[in-house]
Amino acid sequence: MFHSSIGLLRFTGILEGVSYLVLLLIAMPLKYFFDFPMAVTIVGGMHGFLFVIYVIMVAFVKFQKRWSVLWGFWAVLLAFIPFGTFYLDKQLKTK
Numbered sequence: 001m002f003h004s005s006i007g008l009l010r011f012t013g014i015l016e017g018v019s020y021l022v023l024l025l026i027a028m029p030l031k032y033f034f035d036f037p038m039a040v041t042i043v044g045g046m047h048g049f050l051f052v053i054y055v056i057m058v059a060f061v062k063f064q065k066r067w068s069v070l071w072g073f074w075a076v077l078l079a080f081i082p083f084g085t086f087y088l089d090k091q092l093k094t095k
Contacts, residue, residue, distance in 0.1 A: 005057075005060060005061050005064050005065075006061060006065075006092055006095060008057060009054075009057045009058065009060075009061045009092065010089050010092050010093070012050065012053050012054045012057045013054060013057075013079075013085035013086075013088055013089050013092075014085065014086070014089060015050050015054075016047070016050045016051055016053075016054040016079060016085055017079075017083065017084070017085035017086050017089075019043065019046055019047040019050045019051075020047055020051075020079070020082065020085075021082060021083075022043055022047075023040070023043045023044060023047045024082060026039070026043070027039040027040045027042075027043040027044065028040060051079060054079055054085070055076055055079075058072055058075045058076055059072065062075075075088055
């Protein structure tokens with residue numbers, strides 16, 4: 001998985017997707033139902049960092065593979081949808 005730029009994109013996409021799900025399904029309920037806002041602060045910061053790395057990797061692969069701008073927008077848009085990066089990972093597995 002780490003032997004190509006697509007493999008690195010897949011890895012960062014999986015990390016970003018997992019961090020997004022942890023933020024939505026664990027940290028947010030801890031904040032709003034159990035009055036523990038520190039969970040969102042910690043997980044949100046980690047997710048933000050991983051999101052930036054993911055966008056950088058999308059741009060890198062887009063330019064390296066000479067894929068369309070629409071593909072880059074689609075890949076970034078999927079990061080805003082829960083499980084979206086896992087869908088992209090499935091698509092990238094065939095490339």
